[in-house]
Amino acid sequence: MKKYVEIKGYSDDFIPQHIFECGQCFRFARLQDGSYTIIAKGRVINVSQNQESIFLKNATDNDVADIWYDYFDLGTDYSKIKTALSVDKHLNESVKYGNGIRILNQDLWECIISFIISANNNIPRIQGIVERLCQTYGDEIKAFDNTYFSFPDAERLANIKKEDLSFLRAGYRDSYLIDAIQKVSSGEVSLDGIKNSNTNEAKNQLLKIKGIGNKVADCILLFGNGRSETFPVDVWIKRSIGTLYSEEMKDLSVHDFARAKFGDLAGYAQQYLFYYMRENSSGGNKNG
DNA sequence: CACCAGGCAAGCC
């Protein structure tokens, strides 16, 4: 079996650093050579890239067809999206900076749990909590002479109690996690139902879970359910939109303004903006 | 010591 797959044709529309450091994903590690080892879809792969090609180590052609083509959103033309967004002066700056960003199609359940944890939290600590959850309840995955752990599904977690989660050190989010596990494992909130609903209905289903509000629901829909028209508004986006477009947005909310301005490309616009603002904030503090 | 972190729920009005 071949140990890696080479994919040509994406040029600078695919830069692992931009894809994984832009805040959409929590289970990755940057290696010294600049490549990224990631855990997703029950697999572990290493992702690198040069001018001509993307390299996926520990993946086969079949894996690419079945999993990674969709995961990395390889069917979407990001050059086209970037050209369209760059008409706007501020987006032009952000797109130039994060030109290798792609919005991943991650696992819906993993996004539900991860973004519940993300609320009022910082990215390094979110990553630590997610890893502890996986190490305790996930399946072992052997790869690259190491042991990794898959993200446990809702059924696997169905019988745990709030007291069992203290090792996560997730604080008050424990009860939110329990509510998500209970509602999804019981079918009260159906993952397939969310996937098969329109965006409004999908969001209403997510909002039934404690710990999921507007912003977390939008992140889940964007990163775990392919709803690229959603525009999650967090503190960074609120700040940046508020200053960059202060006159233009008039009396609209940040969310409504962005949805009107960027239309079906709102989710992409959000990621380019978020990455640019975070990486270029004064003091350069990113808690990591 | 204070303040912050990809917000949210609950309690007000």
Added chain:
DNA sequence: GGCTTGCATGGT
């Protein structure tokens, strides 16, 4: 509907 407050934990 909108606005305020408390919130576990860990870092600076």
